[in-house]
Amino acid sequence: MGQVFSKVGIISCSGEEIAEGTVARQAVRRVLEALRPQQTVTLCLPLFLAGEEGERRFAREHPTITVDGCSKLCAKRGTEQYSGQVSASLVVGDILGDRAKGCHRSIRNADKADEEAVWLVAERIASEVDALASSEVAGEATDASANDGACCACGKPSQEGKLEVKGKPVIIAGLPMIFQHLQKKGLLPDGSCADALLETVRIYHAIDAREEADYRDALVAAYQAYCSR
Amino acid sequence: MGNNSRTQEVLVIPCSGVGKVHGLISREAVYHVTDDLLPGQADTVCLALLVSGDAQTKQEVQQKPCITLDGCPKLCALKNVELSGGKIAKGIRVYDVMKRHRGENFGTATALSEAGWTVVEELAAEVAQVAEQPHSV
Numbered sequence: 001m002g003q004v005f006s007k008v009g010i011i012s013c014s015g016e017e018i019a020e021g022t023v024a025r026q027a028v029r030r031v032l033e034a035l036r037p038q039q040t041v042t043l044c045l046p047l048f049l050a051g052e053e054g055e056r057r058f059a060r061e062h063p064t065i066t067v068d069g070c071s072k073l074c075a076k077r078g079t080e081q082y083s084g085q086v087s088a089s090l091v092v093g094d095i096l097g098d099r100a101k102g103c104h105r106s107i108r109n110a111d112k113a114d115e116e117a118v119w120l121v122a123e124r125i126a127s128e129v130d131a132l133a134s135s136e137v138a139g140e141a142t143d144a145s146a147n148d149g150a151c152c153a154c155g156k157p158s159q160e161g162k163l164e165v166k167g168k169p170v171i172i173a174g175l176p177m178i179f180q181h182l183q184k185k186g187l188l189p190d191g192s193c194a195d196a197l198l199e200t201v202r203i204y205h206a207i208d209a210r211e212e213a214d215y216r217d218a219l220v221a222a223y224q225a226y227c228s229r
Numbered sequence: 230m231g232n233n234s235r236t237q238e239v240l241v242i243p244c245s246g247v248g249k250v251h252g253l254i255s256r257e258a259v260y261h262v263t264d265d266l267l268p269g270q271a272d273t274v275c276l277a278l279l280v281s282g283d284a285q286t287k288q289e290v291q292q293k294p295c296i297t298l299d300g301c302p303k304l305c306a307l308k309n310v311e312l313s314g315g316k317i318a319k320g321i322r323v324y325d326v327m328k329r330h331r332g333e334n335f336g337t338a339t340a341l342s343e344a345g346w347t348v349v350e351e352l353a354a355e356v357a358q359v360a361e362q363p364h365s366v
Contacts, residue, residue: 181302
């Protein structure tokens with residue numbers, strides 16, 4: 001594909017009750033990670049339906065493909081309720097037919113049938129992404145540098161997620177959300193906050209033991225700046 | 230692990246966040262409970278179906294004690310069960326278990342590493358322990 005398009009949002013149903021829900025989820029991940037990483041992002045459906053404005057705005061402003069596990073079409077209906085018509089709606093059962101019966105809910109039990117099912121659905125999603133790109137429905141051309149690979153719209157690092165560690169800029173996914181959460185919990189931006197900050201951030205971001213002290217200083221400074229806003 | 234004298238069924242509901250490993254861990258922990266540890270005593274519902282306002286799913290969370298598993302601080306599962314009038318027996322946060330294994334690589338939102346599966350086991354055990362206790366709805 002010569003031209004770079006705005007990203008396409010792919011929304012999978014959560015589908016915990018059925019194997020098709022797991023196939024939908026895994027297929028979406030396959031598209032994001034392997035098949036069309038430069039052109040796609042995903043959105044968390046429960047977060048979207050629960051009223052997360054960032055997710056809803058993304059779906060309003062970008063083409064979206066919904067992937068549902070069953071005919072209840074939670075992903076399609078939810079997206080259309082809050083963000084307008086989707087560009088394509090796929091249902092795992094329609095794509096797989098009888099093959100879906102051999103699939104499992106847990107990836108721990110996944111076998112050849114699951115693997116084939118995920119590929120089939122993933123390839124179908126990818127072809128919908130290509131169709132959107134070729135029809136230029138995917139929106140205006142954008143700067144290629146903005147397309148930095150597979151990511152989640154809710155977890156994409158924002159500018160506010162930047163830390164300055166020993167003079168070097170470091171991006172930490174979800175840092176503003178972590179600060180917001182800790183502030184709500186009553187963590188004061190004084191000298192005692194360092195341990196809690198470090199402990200929470202390292203869940204989302206690997207921190208080498210040798211850099212711990214530098215991260216600690218950087219996080220305290222950033223949290224103090226956040227709280228003084 | 231299961232206690233045959235306990236007949237009250239619990240619902241275990243993960244956030245299933247699709248963007249990060251935490252969501253996959255929450256989902257797999259739920260399946261470990263419903264399929265392996267407490268089959269017939271624990272079940273799950275589709276969170277998106279609940280959030281969409283499905284009447285039958287809403288009724289289910291209102292009638293059975295619910296244990297939620299959330300991957301991120303937005304706590305989608307916990308909040309949405311509460312908003313639907315469900316009774317939370319316990320809200321569990323995946324990262325509270327992950328932090329016992331700090332520094333480990335847990336895998337991705339698509340596949341779990343050995344450490345990721347360890348967290349799944351520990352979370353599931355915690356859920357099973359809560360599920361074994363008597364609950365009022």
